[in-house]
Structures are given as structure tokens and as C-alpha cells.
Amino acid sequence: MSKISAFPRVTAPQIVRCKAEGRRIVALTAYDAVFAALEEEAGVDILLVGDSAGNVIAGHSTTLPMTIDAMLFLTRCVSRGTSRVMVVADMPFGSFQVSAEETLRNAFRFLKEGGAQAVKLEGAGYLIPTIERLVQVGIPVMGHLGLTPQKINVFGGYGVKARTAEEADQLFEDALALEKAGCFSIVLEKIPAPLAKRVSQALTIPTIGIGSGVDCDGQILVNYDMLGIFDKFRPKFVRDYLNGAALIRKAVSEWVEDVREGSFPSPEESYDSVAEKIPAKK
Ligand code: KIV
Helix, strand or coil: CCCCCCCCCCCHHHHHHHHHCCCCEEEEECCCHHHHHHHHHCCCCEEEECCCHHHHCCCCCCCCCCCHHHHHHHHHHHHHCCCCCEEEEECCCCCCCCCHHHHHHHHHHHHHCCCCCEEECCCCHHHHHHHHHHHHHCCCEEEEEECCHHHHHHHCCCCCCCCCHHHHHHHHHHHHHHHHHCCCEEEEECCCHHHHHHHHHHCCCCEEEECCCCCCCEEEECHHHHCCCCCCCCCCCCCCCCCHHHHHHHHHHHHHHHHHHCCCCCHHHCCCCHHHHCCCCC
């Protein structure tokens, strides 16, 4: 008889409990199985398959072109590369704004086909009934407030959000509404640190900050930023843990040189034929 194991991955209730227990949540983006496995081994709790893939993987200037099929492919890669972390799939632009029904259908795909345990949606307000439906049917939802890059064409830039008292109050109300709708956590992107603190203190669910100060209940970064691989621009909230781009450029130029001058491969990096290994009969 086959043994059915207990659910091995980090769950939404565990993420919520982290806050009550005072344990900071560590999240990072991932887009492929190899990076995902390394990040899991290093101890992160949540891997977000972010639509930032539009920038760092697909080479677009915004996240808007990412499609459900593209995000599903990346989500499957991250799920296959991991066994313990919670995999959260970012719902791309156009996949959750049209109607609750369509959002549900799309979100189901991320859990059924992508192997994710939750989805993330940017925004609040009109989305609250949709989020309630998602949670009711069994799809944990991570909210996202502040700088929501899918609204780049409305915002006109990637600057800090909610700097005025009015905007700060609106964001605070949105956060409360997301918690009430059933979100298990909320990403706070690029908002003033004192506002992030106020929101974090008011909520029972954890906030996960990116460019929003130290008082969030957890932190997330784009892995290519954190590892210094994506060096086209570097927001001030990114700390250099590795100079990935420089290391990769150096390694690849060494390889280019070795191939051009004929020093790669060496005999040790080459195979003999079987016949050469068998001693000739006398
Ligand atoms: O798409 C993404 O990577 C994100 C994070 C920056 C939170 O939404």
C-alpha cells in the first residue's frame, strides 16, 4: 500500500503564524528550477514567480506583456525545482481584472497546472469581491499595494507611492480591506517606511516589504537584483549580496579566450575512444 505523506510545503496558515510568533518571513522571486532549488536550500520561506520575469527574463521594459501561458511555464519550473517552499504565482496583467469568474478560472490553472500554493494580485478596491471568491474556493491570495508595476501607464513612473497623508490613508484602508477579504499576506512595494510600519502594526496578517523599510513582517527582493545579475538599473532598496553580472561577464570572457586560443578543452576534458583503452593483443 502506498504511503501518502503529509503536506510538505510551507502553507498560508504557517506564514500567518510567523507574524504571531515574531519570525520574519523571507521571500524571493524565482523563475526557473535551478535558481529555485538553490534559494530553497538557502532557507527562504516563499518563492514568488513574479511577473518581474517580464523585465529580468523576457527583456521587456514593463511587466505588462507577460501572459498566463508564460507565467504558467515559469511557475511549473519553480515548482519542479522545489519541495518545501511555498510557491506563489503572480497573476499577470489582464488575467484578474476582467471578472471574478475569469480570475477564478485563471487562478485555478496556477494551482492545478503550475503547482503553486497561492496567487498574488496587484491592487484592492474593485478586486475585494474577487479575492473573497478566490479564498472561498481554496486559493490563498497574497495582496500587493503601493507601487503596483502593472499600473505603470497610469502612474507614469516607478517612484515611491503613498507619500501624501491622503494616499497613505487610502493605502491603509486598502490593506485592512485585503485582510478582511482573506489575504494571507500583503506585499508593500516602495512606500514610506513609517506607513509600512503603521500598516504592519494594524494587521494580523504579515506584510512583506520591498523598498518599504525594516518594520514589515518580512522582505522580498527580485533574485536577479539581489544577486546583482540584472544591472540595468539598481533601486536604492537593493543591497549587493553578489556582483553577479561582473562575475558572469568575467567567467564568460575567460571561456571566450580559452576557446579562441585552443586551450579548451584539454585532454582531461576530452574522451578517449573505447579501442584506445583496450590493450592491443600480442
Ligand atoms: O513581480 C515581482 O517580482 C513582484 C515583487 C517585486 C514583489 O511583484
